[in-house]
Amino acid sequence: MGSELLEKARTFERENTKKVEEAKRPGFHLSVQVGWMNDPNGFSYYNGEYHLFYQYHPYASYWGPMHWGHAVSKDLLHWRYLPAALAPDESYDKDGCFSGSAVEMDDGRHLLMYTGVVEEELPDGTKKGVQTQCVAIGDGVNYEKYEGNPVIDESQLPEGGDRFEFRDPRIWKAEDGTYRCVAGNCDGDRDGQILLYSSKDALHWNFEKILLRNHDRFGKMWECPDFFELDGKQVLLTSPQDMLPQGFEYHNGNGTVCFIGTYDEETDTFHEEHNQAIDYGIDFYAPQTVLTPDGRRIMIGWMQNWDTCNLYTFKEPWFGQMSLPRELSVKNGRLIQKPIRELEELRHDKVVYENVTLKDTTIRLDGIKGRRVDMELTLRPGDEEKLYQKFWVRFAQDEKYFTSLSFRPHESLLKVDRKFSGSRRAIIHQRRSLVRSDKGQIKLRIILDNFSMEVFVNDGEHVMAATVHTDLSADGISFVADGAVTMDIVKYNL
Numbered sequence: 001m002g003s004e005l006l007e008k009a010r011t012f013e014r015e016n017t018k019k020v021e022e023a024k025r026p027g028f029h030l031s032v033q034v035g036w037m038n039d040p041n042g043f044s045y046y047n048g049e050y051h052l053f054y055q056y057h058p059y060a061s062y063w064g065p066m067h068w069g070h071a072v073s074k075d076l077l078h079w080r081y082l083p084a085a086l087a088p089d090e091s092y093d094k095d096g097c098f099s100g101s102a103v104e105m106d107d108g109r110h111l112l113m114y115t116g117v118v119e120e121e122l123p124d125g126t127k128k129g130v131q132t133q134c135v136a137i138g139d140g141v142n143y144e145k146y147e148g149n150p151v152i153d154e155s156q157l158p159e160g161g162d163r164f165e166f167r168d169p170r171i172w173k174a175e176d177g178t179y180r181c182v183a184g185n186c187d188g189d190r191d192g193q194i195l196l197y198s199s200k201d202a203l204h205w206n207f208e209k210i211l212l213r214n215h216d217r218f219g220k221m222w223e224c225p226d227f228f229e230l231d232g233k234q235v236l237l238t239s240p241q242d243m244l245p246q247g248f249e250y251h252n253g254n255g256t257v258c259f260i261g262t263y264d265e266e267t268d269t270f271h272e273e274h275n276q277a278i279d280y281g282i283d284f285y286a287p288q289t290v291l292t293p294d295g296r297r298i299m300i301g302w303m304q305n306w307d308t309c310n311l312y313t314f315k316e317p318w319f320g321q322m323s324l325p326r327e328l329s330v331k332n333g334r335l336i337q338k339p340i341r342e343l344e345e346l347r348h349d350k351v352v353y354e355n356v357t358l359k360d361t362t363i364r365l366d367g368i369k370g371r372r373v374d375m376e377l378t379l380r381p382g383d384e385e386k387l388y389q390k391f392w393v394r395f396a397q398d399e400k401y402f403t404s405l406s407f408r409p410h411e412s413l414l415k416v417d418r419k420f421s422g423s424r425r426a427i428i429h430q431r432r433s434l435v436r437s438d439k440g441q442i443k444l445r446i447i448l449d450n451f452s453m454e455v456f457v458n459d460g461e462h463v464m465a466a467t468v469h470t471d472l473s474a475d476g477i478s479f480v481a482d483g484a485v486t487m488d489i490v491k492y493n494l
C-alpha cells in the first residue's frame with residue numbers, strides 16, 4: 001500500500017533519521033525525526049496508544065509540500081516514530097495534506113480527516129490553493145485515501161465562504177453515534193468563522209451552520225479549531241492569523257483564542273461567555289486535544305509560531321517541536337492548564353530549598369542547574385515593609401548567554417526574554433503576561449527540555465512557552481532580586 005511519493009518519504013526518513021543526534025533534540029517533547037514539523041494533527045487514542053500526527057516536510061528543515069508525520073506513545077512523553085502516514089499524492093491534495101484530526105470508526109478502523117490543497121492560477125498569474133476536506137482510513141500505521149474524496153468541498157460552504165481559506169477539520173463522534181466536524185473558514189470580508197458539519201458515516205457530510213463568527217474581533221482567518229465539553233462548559237479553541245494586540249491578553253500576528261461557553265446539542269448552538277489567550281508566551285500555535293481513557297482532556301500545541309520561524313539558520317536537519325501535553329480544566333470561566341501528571345514519573349534528583357532570601361543581589365544555588373528541569377518557585381516579599389521591584393530567574397546560562405523570566409510585582413507582569421539566548425535575528429524575543437499575584441506572592445513551575453521553556457503560573461492560570469536554541473552546554477540557573485525576595489524551590493532533573 002502507499003504511493004510512490006509516500007514510499008519516497010518513508011525511505012527518506014528511514015535513511016536520514018540517523019543523522020540527527022539524539023542528545024541534541026528535545027528529551028520528552030515530540031519533535032520531528034527529520035525535516036520540518038508544524039501543527040499537531042490527528043491527536044487520538046487508538047488501539048491502546050496515543051497517536052499524534054503532524055504537518056511534515058521530511059526533506060528539509062523548512063515548510064514544503066505537506067505530508068503527515070506520525071508518532072505513537074503510551075504516556076505522551078516517550079514517543080515512537082511510525083512511518084509517514086500521508087503524502088500529497090492525489091489529484092485532490094497534490095499541493096498538500098494540510099491539518100486535520102482523527103477518530104475511531106464503529107468498525108474499529110482509524111479515520112483521518114484532513115485538508116487537501118490544489119493550487120489554482122489566478123487572473124494575475126499568482127497561485128492560490130483551493131482547500132477541500134478529505135479522509136483516509138487505516139489500521140494505525142497504513143492509511144488508504146477514500147475514493148470518494150474530497151468529502152466536503154466548496155459546494156458545502158455557506159454563502160460568501162472562501163474556498164481558499166477552508167481548512168483543518170476537527171472530527172468527533174457525537175452522543176447519538178453520528179459524526180460532527182468543525183472547520184476554519186473566512187467569510188467574504190476575510191473575517192474568520194467556524195463551520196459545523198454532520199455525517200452518519202464520516203464519508204457523506206452536510207453543512208449544518210456557522211458555529212461562531214469572529215465579527216472582526218480576533219484576527220482574520222481562524223485556523224485549527226477544536227471543540228469539546230469540559231467541566232460542564234463547552235470550549236472552542238482556534239488559532240487566528242493576523243491578530244491585533246489587546247492589552248496583555250492578545251498579541252500581534254498568529255495567536256490562540258479559547259472561547260468558553262455553553263452548547264445546545266439539539267440546535268447545535270454555541271453561546272460564548274468568556275474568551276482568553278491559550279498561551280501567553282512566544283511559541284505556541286494550533287493546539288489540538290485528546291480525551292484520555294481516564295477522562296482527562298489533554299492539549300498539545302505546535303511550540304513555534306509562524307512569525308518567529310526564521311529565528312534559526314536551518315543548519316540542523318530538523319525544525320519543530322510540540323508543547324508539553326497539558327491537562328485542561330475550566331475554573332471560574334478560565335482555562336486552567338497543568339503539565340500532564342505523567343511527567344512526575346520522569347523526575348529524579350530532587351533538590352529542595354526553603355526560605356532563601358536574596359536582596360539586591362544575584363545568587364546561584366548548589367544542585368540548581370540543567371537543561372532538562374522541572375522547578376517550582378514560590379516567591380514572596382523578603383521584606384514585609386517594602387515590596388520588591390523585580391525578580392529574575394535566568395536559565396540556559398553561561399558566561400555569554402541566558403534566557404530569563406522576570407516578575408514585577410507592582411504591575412503583576414511576568415516576562416519571558418530570550419534576547420540574550422544567542423539569536424542573531426531581529427524577531428520577537430520578549431513577551432509579557434499580566435498574571436495574578438497577591439502582594440508579591442506568585443508560584444512559577446518552570447519546565448525546561450533542552451530547547452524550550454514552559455512556565456505554568458499559579459497552578460496553571462497562565463502558561464508561557466518559548467523555544468530557546470542556546471547551546472546545551474549553557475546549563476546555568478541563577479536568581480536575581482531588585483529588593484528583597486524570599487523563595488522556596490523544589491527542583492528535579494527530568
Ligand code: FRU
Pocket residue numbers: 038039055066098099115167168223224285286
Ligand atoms: C496552521 C496552518 C493550518 C494549515 C497548516 C499548513 O499552522 O496554517 O491552517 O492546515 O498550517 O501546514
